[in-house]
Amino acid sequence: xxxxxxxxxxxxxxxxxxxxxxxxxxxxxxxxxxxxxxxxxxxxxxxxxxxxxxxxxxxxxxxxxxxxxxxxxxxxxxxxxxxxxxxxxxxxxxxxxxxxxxxxxxxxxxxxxxxxxxxx
Numbered sequence: 001x002x003x004x005x006x007x008x009x010x011x012x013x014x015x016x017x018x019x020x021x022x023x024x025x026x027x028x029x030x031x032x033x034x035x036x037x038x039x040x041x042x043x044x045x046x047x048x049x050x051x052x053x054x055x056x057x058x059x060x061x062x063x064x065x066x067x068x069x070x071x072x073x074x075x076x077x078x079x080x081x082x083x084x085x086x087x088x089x090x091x092x093x094x095x096x097x098x099x100x101x102x103x104x105x106x107x108x109x110x111x112x113x114x115x116x117x118x119x120x
Contacts, residue, residue, distance in 0.1 A: 001026050001027060001101065001107070002024060002025065002026030002027070002028060002099050002101065002107055002109050003024070003025055003026060003109065004022050004023070004024050004025075004095055004096075004097060004109045004110065004111040004112075005022065005023050005025070005111065005112075006020065006021070006022045006093070006094070006095055006111040006112060006113065006114040007020070007021050007022075007114065008020035008021050008080075008114060009092075009093060009114030009115045009116045010115075010116070010117075011117045011119065012085055012116070012117070012118055013085075013118070013119070013120055014085060014086060014087060014118055014119075014120055015084060015085065016085050016118070017081070017082060017083045017084075017085065018082045018085065018116060019079060019080070019081050019082070020036070020079065020080040020082070020093055020095075020114060020116075021077055021078075021079050021080075022034075022036075022077060022078050022079075022095030022097075022111050023075065023076060023077045024076040024077070024097055024099060024109065025076070026099070026101065027101045027102045027103070028076060028099055028100070028101060028102075029100045029101055029102050029104070030053070030099075030100045031053070031071075031073070031076060031097050031098065031099050031100070032052070032053050032097075032098040032099075032100070033050055033051070033052055033053065033097070033098050034050065034051050034069075034071050034078035034095070034096070034097045035047060035048075035049065035050035035051070035069075035078075035095070035096045035097075036048045036049050036050075036069060036078070036080045036093055036094070036095055036096070037093070037094045037095075037096060038089075038091035038092065038093045038094070038116075039091055039092050039094070039113075040088075040090060040091040040092075043091075045094070046060065047060060048060050048063055048067065048069075048080070048093070049063065049067055049069035049080065050069065051069045051070070051071050051078065055071070057069055062088075063082075063089075066082065066083050066084045066085075067080060067081065067082050067083070068080070068081040068083075069081075078095055078097065080093070082116070085116075085118045086118060087118050087119060088118075089116060089118050090116060090117050090118050090119070091116060092113040092114065092115055092116075093113065093114050093115075093116055094110055094111050094112075094113045094114075095110070095111040096108065096109065096110055096111070097109050
C-alpha cells in the first residue's frame with residue numbers, strides 16, 4: 001500500500017554536489033530504518049548509508065566524509081546530501097524504508113531509483 005517517491009538525481013561535474021530526497025506515503029504508523037543504496041551498470045547493488053529511527057547513521061567507506069544521510073520524521077522523508085562527487089559515484093540510487101502501517105503490518109519499500117551521473 002505504501003510507496004516511495006525519489007527526486008534529486010542529475011548530471012553533475014566532479015567535485016560537485018547533489019541532494020537526493022525520498023518521501024514515503026500511505027497509511028504509515030512509523031518508519032524504522034531508512035537507507036540509500038546504489039547500483040552502477042554491471043555492478044552489484046550496494047548499501048551507501050542508513051539511518052535508524054533514533055538517528056544513528058552508518059556509511060560505506062567509499063562515501064564517508066562526503067555523504068550525509070538524514071531523516072525528517074514529520075515529513076516521512078530520508079535525504080542524502082552528496083558532496084565532492086566522483087565519477088565512481090555514478091549509479092542509480094534507490095531509497096529503502098521499513099514501514100509499519102496503521103494495521104500494524106510491516107512492509108519493506110523501495111523507490112524506483114534516481115540516476116546520478118558524475119562526469120565532466
